[in-house]
Amino acid sequence: MKLPVGLTMGHKQKSMLKCSTSLWSADLANLAAEIRRIEPFTERWHLDVADGHYVKNMLFFPDLVAQLRKLTRLPFEVHLMVTDPMAWIDPFVEAGADIILFCFDAAKDPGDVLCAIKARGRKAGVSLLVTEPLESVEAHWQDLDVLCVVGTAMGIKGAEMDASVPAKIQSARETIQRRRLGTEIEADGGIRRETVPLLAKAGAQFIVPGSLMFKEDPAAMRKWLASL
Numbered sequence: 001m002k003l004p005v006g007l008t009m010g011h012k013q014k015s016m017l018k019c020s021t022s023l024w025s026a027d028l029a030n031l032a033a034e035i036r037r038i039e040p041f042t043e044r045w046h047l048d049v050a051d052g053h054y055v056k057n058m059l060f061f062p063d064l065v066a067q068l069r070k071l072t073r074l075p076f077e078v079h080l081m082v083t084d085p086m087a088w089i090d091p092f093v094e095a096g097a098d099i100i101l102f103c104f105d106a107a108k109d110p111g112d113v114l115c116a117i118k119a120r121g122r123k124a125g126v127s128l129l130v131t132e133p134l135e136s137v138e139a140h141w142q143d144l145d146v147l148c149v150v151g152t153a154m155g156i157k158g159a160e161m162d163a164s165v166p167a168k169i170q171s172a173r174e175t176i177q178r179r180r181l182g183t184e185i186e187a188d189g190g191i192r193r194e195t196v197p198l199l200a201k202a203g204a205q206f207i208v209p210g211s212l213m214f215k216e217d218p219a220a221m222r223k224w225l226a227s228l
Contacts (some may be wrong), residue, residue, distance in 0.1 A: 016226050018206045020046040020077050020186060024059060024157065025210030035071050041218040044075040046208045051082040054106055055155025062091040069096030079127060081155055082106065085113050089120065099123040101148050104136055114143040127188065129154060130162045134171050144183045147172055152189035157210065161190025166202040173203030200228045
């Protein structure tokens with residue numbers, strides 16, 4: 001699912017949406033089988049980490065991620081939904097994370113967290129809540145490998161996407177193109193058949209599918225995604 005040689009972000013040809021598939025929506029009692037089943041149809045895995053404090057949920061701890069790392073060669077994108085993201089960088093680097101995202105409002109100094117992730121040789125990014133304006137990351141664009149635009153309340157699965165999300169993504173895409181940055185835009189939350197076309201049109205490059213991948217025929221879903 002690689003782009004044709006010579007195709008760049010600024011090319012007029014439209015690139016296909018890619019997937020960072022959320023393992024939270026897999027059959028959690030059969031993760032090995034789920035990874036084997038879905039692996040041919042995703043570019044990377046999205047692993048939500050929740051500490052029970054930042055959000056009222058608990059998900060994907062380092063020892064589990066380390067065991068899952070043995071099952072796939074695809075990149076692991078770890079999304080830290082925790083109150084102290086700096087404290088969790090090293091445990092998840094050691095567990096095999098390739099990309100580490102953290103909730104922008106959870107960091108006392110987001111720049112320090114971004115630098116710490118990059119200092120460990122990993123890609124770094126932030127997630128923005130529905131209520132956080134794009135201007136929040138103005139001072140950090142140069143350090144962002146990924147901007148994750150969250151479309152629902154954080155830590156809640158199955159919610160509807162907020163109507164403001166496509167406009168925020170479009171604004172981010174315009175900023176990235178104007179400044180000639182390599183930041184990827186990822187949409188997370190409310191990923192449905194009816195919302196994905198809006199996200200694609202707005203300029204998202206990655207979506208974080210959950211039930212859209214695990215509850216449907218993944219081959220058929222990717223064929224549909226390619227048609228957008």
